[in-house]
Amino acid sequence: MDKVFALKIRKIFGWITVGLTVFLGALFLGNVLDIYFTGKAKGVGAVVYSREIASQHLATILPFFIFYVVWVIAVLVIYTKFKVDTKPSVYSEPVYIFKRYQKRLISANALFEGDREPLFAQYNSVLDKIKKLKIITLAVWAVAIIAFLVYMFLPSSFTDKNHATEEVLRMAYIVLPIFMVAFAVNIVCNYVISNICNGFLPSFKDLTKGLKPVNTSRFYDNKKFILILRIVIIFIGALFIILGIALKDNDGKNGVFYVLQKAINICTECIGLG
């Protein structure tokens, strides 16, 4: 079968599935919000959710849901019919390739001379720029984390012990925007770094021509160390379990008791009921 044609068919059906999936999700979302806000509008003490209300709303979605399931199965068959063999590709993010070239630089233990000297100087300036961007990223994350920790440990935070949800929401209002900024800065920096790397790749290729890649070893490459570490960690894990069972708290209960108590009692808030 013509590969281009098969790809086209897959694309068309695939994108329709995207639309249907998002639509189905929106239907569920819309209905749950409808139940909630309609219930709330009825005033204090009114029934918000009930089995009947939920069933009525589910009944409106059901035909589309059934259609969706049938559609998904049909597309599965279509994809099998219009099979396209794809060869394994190579991960081609510029930063990744940049790192691979860097591995080769390690084997060049002398400074570059001759025509490679300016390239090497260029490489260093690129590295400098990348470093600066990484520092910016780290700095904004550090600010976000410090802001979070300061908020958490401020005596004025989390004072109203009887209204946990409000306290968490208050924290989210204050801390979340800072994290969003950090996230946005991180993404922008990543894009800039990626562009810088991409721009330098052809020169980097020339700079590292003929050099062998060298893998630097890390702590987990040392087999003896890893063996000892594993034994120590297993020992600590086992010890913790034994202590958890053997030790008792002020009420004479051990760790197992509380795990069991929590597991056999439904805490309705944990499962999102209320």
Add this chain to the structure above:
Amino acid sequence: MAKIKGFFIKIWQWLKDHAPTRRRIIQVYSALLFNANIKGFFKPNEIIYTGNTKVMCVPGLNCYSCPGAVGACPLGSLQNALLLHSKPTIMYILGILVLFGMFLGRTICGFLCPMGLFQELLHKIRSPKLKKNKVTRVLSYFKYVLLALLIIIPLLYKGIPFFCKYICPAGTFEGGIGILSEAANSDFFAMLDYLFTWKFALLVIFIVACVFIFRFFCRFICPLGAIYGFFNKIALLGIKLDKDECIDCGKCIDACPMDIKKVGDHECIACGKCVDVCPVNAISWKGSKFIFKNKEAKNPVVDSPIDIAKLKNVPANTEAENRQVTAENTSTSQEVKTAINKPQKPKYSRQNKLWLKITAPIVATVVLVSALVYYNIILKPDPMPSGSSVVQVGDEVPSFSLELYNVPQATLTATPTGVSHSFTAKFDGDLKIQISANNVKAFNGDVEVSSLVVNKGDVVNLTFKADINTEFTVYFISYFDTTKLNGKVTVINFWQETCDPCVAEIPHFEDLYDFYNGQINMIAINDDDDYTRRRIQAFIDARGWGDYDMMFGRCLPDDVFNAFKVLGGKNAYPITVVIDTNGKVSNITQGGLSYDELKLIVETAMVS
């Protein structure tokens, strides 16, 4: 005939092509094993399994409120341990997590976690998929932020299982929807409010996202995966990369659906996809040495270095004397220009694993079948009935009794001359004096007493004496029972200290009690099976509830009139039962109440 034969051959071929992988079989197997209490989904008289196997955590994210769950969820247990500030519990859970992580790492995610399976099945829906990129890489660290919140919030702020309450879709899906779908649990609907709306919306978003983004929840949200990720490099099972063999071609990273930077790093879930694409067999399973025979292997992609060169369409020895890589074109070309002239390392043959092929499925099947038979056939039905309470609206209230926390407990040191302790009684009636040390006696003036009759507001002065200096704790206990209803509206709230809605609504009860100025009975009680008196009293005092005018009480497990058993008696919180002036049950509410809602219920009970 030939046509029919052809048809069956086609079907057979299709089945062969689409047969589940071994990983998929193990995923389904673990999901079944962790939720072996299948009858929980169908038996209306049992909400969840309440047996002893729940002392053990399962390795994956599997909600313990799922009707089928037979083990505890490690993440839920960790949060509970942190918010209880109970050192033995924290140690026990950490020990379990450390051992799981050390032995299996994120192989748990790839093979054993039911949530992982659920997400992968959703991703099977054929549609264009979002490939990993710089944004997903950064987002993959978000789960560490959630892990930090999950640890810090319960430690600082007792009472919030942050992740369970606001985020976990496993809880909403397996626990919440699992319970709501059972007709016998209809009264749970009454408690649904903003929290359910939020969590259901989040669940829908997660599900839709999983169709387009591989393991959306695992990659960006799951703190359990983040914990296991710390162990990935040193875990006994998982994926390992032989750096000496690797030619840096990047095919593994391209094939990997997770946001890895290197094969086997903290993001790797040991799915094994990269093993098959590596052209030089540099990737293998940890521990394969013990399972496979050390032999020259048949490489699934290529057999020898010469073939690699052929495959890549470049002559061997293009650029170097020894093993050397010429990967200049890797950014653009599919043909990785690789030249290798060193013989490959011996690999581990699969011929020798026949014993494993036979014994592993037999043992696994026996374990699963035994679990299914045990939980569904042998095990007696759980006595814990479904629904929110034993009594129904309109029922005559049955006889019940409970013990009240009248006066705060005190820890003192008795001396031969005596130590005095004074307090103001909060309620009328008998006050029993319970002392934790046998040799300590209580005196009212010169008279030895074990109980007193007090009126509300009485200032009582007691002296505690012992032959030698003895530290002890004294508890002052009052009782409340059906005879003390006095024709008043009585509000009985069943609560637990680890339940946030329970804790949030108690101040409303006090406010309403003050509003009616003692014209109603207002009691908040919890079950002594769960938390002992000392713990609860300390909790009450820490919240400043010790000064409240309403009553706090507890039930004794061996009391036949135990209010928990005769009125509530369920394993879901909070529940509020309101008794009207005629001694009939006028309202039962499952879930938290606001002040206005509570007032409305009480007003209704007053006029009935």
